[in-house]
Amino acid sequence: MPLSLSKASQFVKIVSLLKPLLSWYQPSYVCGPPxxxxxxxxxxxxxxxxLNDKEIKQAWSDLGNDAWAQEMPAVEELSARTKYMAVFLQHGLSRDIGVFSLEPLSRTCIDSACAQxxxxxxxxLRDKELVEPLTVKITVYTKEFGSVPRxxxxxxxRHCHTRYHPNYYVHSDATxxxxxxxxxxxxxISGHCYVDINLCELFSIMMVTSCVPPPHQITL
Ligand SMILES: [Zn+2]
Known part of the structure; x- marks a missing residue:
């Protein structure tokens, strides 16, 4: 039996949020869903x-392509993440599925000498795929949600022995x-802590504006 309209809509929204993570389960040159x-x-x-196992398999078969093709605008994505925050915290954390998950910016090695x-x-030539994932729990400080486990x-x-992290890359022998x-x-900002740049910008603005003297002290 097909999903209700409400369940189908929720399925598509959550899959859209999971797409960046799911993309790592297939080569970078494959555009469609697994x-x-x-x-x-x-x-x-x-x-x-x-839902039960059969319903999820059927939903993926029926709606997977549509969910994969959906590009949510930033405002809609933030709304969806807010709506499903509790679901990710309750059922995602134990499965290494975060509300956001930080990954390297590129899915392949950026050194063209590694292309095959x-x-x-x-x-x-095809760029060298990144492999051997190492995942750690972190805390991310955000403007919208406060501190969030991710x-x-x-x-x-494996060709140039470089490990790519979400913020940087480093060669095995490099310091x-x-x-x-x-x-x-x-x-x-530390081994297991990250700050959303929107929050950094907010702090910067607050620091700048706090340095501006009150209007009665401004000399024209
Ligand atoms: Zn490489």
């Missing part, structure tokens, strides 16, 4: 939506961490 849900995501959705020739067409995952390039220049959403 053919079946990894077990921990299957269990998470089953508990989150109070395709067997079918040696004139074409997960941070680093991944490894220096190289930080990404762009697209950082969370800043690592």
């Amino acid at each position: 053919t079946s849900l990894p077990l921990k995501f299957h269990d998470f959705l089953r508990l989150a939506l109070d 020739q395709l067997c079918a067409d040696p004139s074409q 997960f941070s995952t680093s991944r490894y390039c 220096l961490q190289t930080y990404y220049r762009d697209n950082l959403r969370y800043l690592q």
Whole structure:
């Protein structure tokens, strides 16, 4: 039996939130959804939506492509994360599924020297996939939700022996961490703590405005 409209809508919304995590379960050059849900995501959705195994499998078969194709605007995504925060905390944390999960910015090694020739067409190169994920529990401080428990995952390039973290990458033998220049959403402030850049900006504005003298002290 197909899901009710309400359950189907919830399924699509939650899968959209899970898409960044689910994407790591297939090669970077595959754009569509996985053919079946990894077990921990299957269990998470089953508990989150109070459905049985058969209903989740059927929902993934019927709605997986549509859910995968959905691009939520930032405001809608924030609304969905707020709505399903309790569900992620209750059923996700024990399965390493966070409200947000921090991953390397790239799914492949950024060193072009690591790219490999395709067997079918040696004139074409394919970037080296990152593997060997290491996941740790972290706390992220956000403007919208306060402190939230989440997960941070680093991944490894077996060709150049570089491990990519959410904020930086480092070679196995190196003592220096190289930080990404762009697209950082969370800043690592200690081993297991990150701060949302929106919160950093809020603190910056508050510090600047607190230094402005009151109007009666301004000399024109
Ligand atoms: Zn590499």
